[in-house]
Amino acid sequence: MFVYADNAATTKVRPAALRAFTEVAETYFGNPSSLHTAGQRAQEELTRCREKIARLLGAEPREIYFTSGGSESDNQAILSAAYAGARKGKKKIVSTAIEHHAVLHTLEKLKKEGFEVILLPVGTDGIVKAEDAAREIDENTCLVSVMLANNEIGTIQPVAEIGAVCREKKVPFHTDAVQAVGHIPVDVKTLGCDYLALSGHKFGAPRGVGALYVRKGAPLSSLIEGGAQERGKRAGTENLPAIAAMAAALEEAVNNLPAYTRKVTVLRDRLIEKLSAIPHCALNGDPKKRLCNNVSFCFEGIEGESLLLLLDEEGICASSGSACTSGSLDPSHVLLAIGRVHDVAHGSLRLTLSEETTEEEVDYIAEKVGYVVSYLRNMSPVWRDLTEGKRKYIL
């Protein structure tokens, strides 16, 4: 059996997105900046894509900027707001300890440039408190950045509440909605954000295309200099086929949201229930206030990486949801933020489902995880110490 359960890393391209890609690549091959007919047709198609994406997010077309993906959108939003704030003498940024590296590393760069960065803690449920954000915002704050849904543990943050606080205090607010768009309802007005980052490949479009919503009037500076594309804010010939694929994927995901949520929630809860039966393990993050496709566990006495490799041999594609992609041995900052100690955080497993996941696959995953966890524990000196009482169980 081959089971793809790593949809938070990337998704399979939807057939509708692939069709849009091919059609647009063949039909609207001109450069949208060219003045001739082929160029103008491409420009019109670009406008239609922008209108569609704007409508699906509750935004105006001129508030949508196409980018290369989530990382670029996060970078551009944060740097634009920070530098605009610094020009008015405001250099404090409020964010959270569980952001994606696209946000955290941008904030680290700003810190080196003299900005004060406050990372709000989260509870053991993996959710930041809006009151904590409100308390940290002062007259020096130039930006608040809080993700909508976490990429490791799937927890959904109170972004609309934080957005309301930011509106009231007139502080620019960015949300990394990369894991949320296409997976939960997202409306920029309801969220009260000034900036919202999204990425196509997390909801069935190809990689390398994304968008940044920028509320009318919010400052925006460019990361890439060159031509006047994207109203002068993002140079480079538009990747029109990918943009069209993203518009098609978003439309399908949004139209399908109720059915997707109903179906995948049942599968998620079935998998959580089955994995919870494994001794000395714990679900990471709130059991309900999480994305309907996210299952994240820690298992005591094992290494997440060995778990992943053995699951891969059983045909299961999963993730540890940790920083091991960077080759570092540091456990995930998200798992540490929810209070997992280093040893426990190392034994993590993230399974992210899709609309195509079946009940049979969920049962197969649960069976194999149970088997591989006990296999690894039998070989682990740490586990032996635990069973012999030389160490105390944490989970």
Ligand SMILES: *Cc1c(COP(=O)(O)O)cnc(C)c1O
């Ligand atoms: C994937 C992801 C990103 C980065 O998006 P790319 O399009 O891969 O650059 C940023 N934030 C979150 C929460 C993500 O899950």
